[in-house]
Amino acid sequence: MRSPSPRAAAPVFAALGDETRLLLVARLSTGGPQSIARLTAGTEITRQAITKHLNVLAGAGLLRGRRRGREQLWAVDPSRLTEARRYLDVISAQWDDALARLQKAVEE
Amino acid sequence: MRSPSPRAAAPVFAALGDETRLLLVARLSTGGPQSIARLTAGTEITRQAITKHLNVLAGAGLLRGRRRGREQLWAVDPSRLTEARRYLDVISAQWDDALARLQKAVEE
DNA sequence: CTCAGCCGCAACCGGTTGGTTGCATGTCGG
DNA sequence: CCGACATGCAACCAACCGGTTGCGGCTGAG
Secondary structure, X not given: OOOOOHHHHHHHHHHHOOHHHHHHHHHHHHHOOEEHHHHHOOOOOXXXXXXXHHHHHHHOXXXXXXXXXXXXXXXXXXXXXXXXXXXHHHHHHHHHHHHHHHHHHHHO | OOOOOHHHHHHHHHHHOOHXXXXXXXXXXXXXXXEHHHHHOOOOOOHHHHHHHHXXXXXXXXXXXXEEOOEEEEEEOHHHHHHHHHHHXXXXXXXHHHHHHHHHHHHO
16 A cells, blocks of 8 residues: 555545534444435534535545435445545654654754 | 544644645654745745645644744644544544444344 | 845735525335 | 425525735844
8 A cells, every 4th residue: 555645635634624524424434324314404504515515525535425215325435534544644653753863863 | 631523623634635735744744843935945836825824734733833043943743633643543433333333233 | 234035914816615595306105 | 196305406605715926024144
């Protein structure tokens, strides 16, 4: 597996960088696949707004939706989420390295 | 340590959700503290644009800047980064749980 | 002292975004 | 068959965002 590039990771973070969308991901993670109507219930905004958010998340590869009867069920696709997590890991590791080098330079 | 809330995590992801900013964080992670002029060198955009991005990242708590002489040095503040990482961990864990429950329900 | 670097502030601009309303379409239940 | 329910599509809007230009203010080196 290659190291994730900023160009690939940024859209994922951008998709997660909205409170409503982050909430949607959380609800879908805990509650399993749910319809748009159900996801709309409990929020203060319109169904169409929710639909837009879902499409944004799908565009970033974080969600996948499939139609069942008259409703559409959305579910989390964890692969991109893992990718984003790995990116933060890389950043942290680099930072740790830089800190270690700095420490060593100070000691010498 | 409390579990991170969407309301707190979203701004961090939003700050990371831009390719230029993600690149800045990466460069500061690997290269240590750097001045604005140095961070601008190598990019295609203006110093003022870089400044804005740095301020956005600082607003999300990801960066800290201090003045030294006539230049300002920016460095990574890893605490928020870790927090964001933890949030993705929680999401992933919840997803794993949901998957396990689903699997169990199917088997029964 | 003077001048070149490095920076901050403010105004401005086009494009994106989050959200709405209105309407049309498809589907399940009785 | 018919009505209620779940969704899709399109237009519209205010606000935000990424980026630029122009200018003025410190700071350090010679």
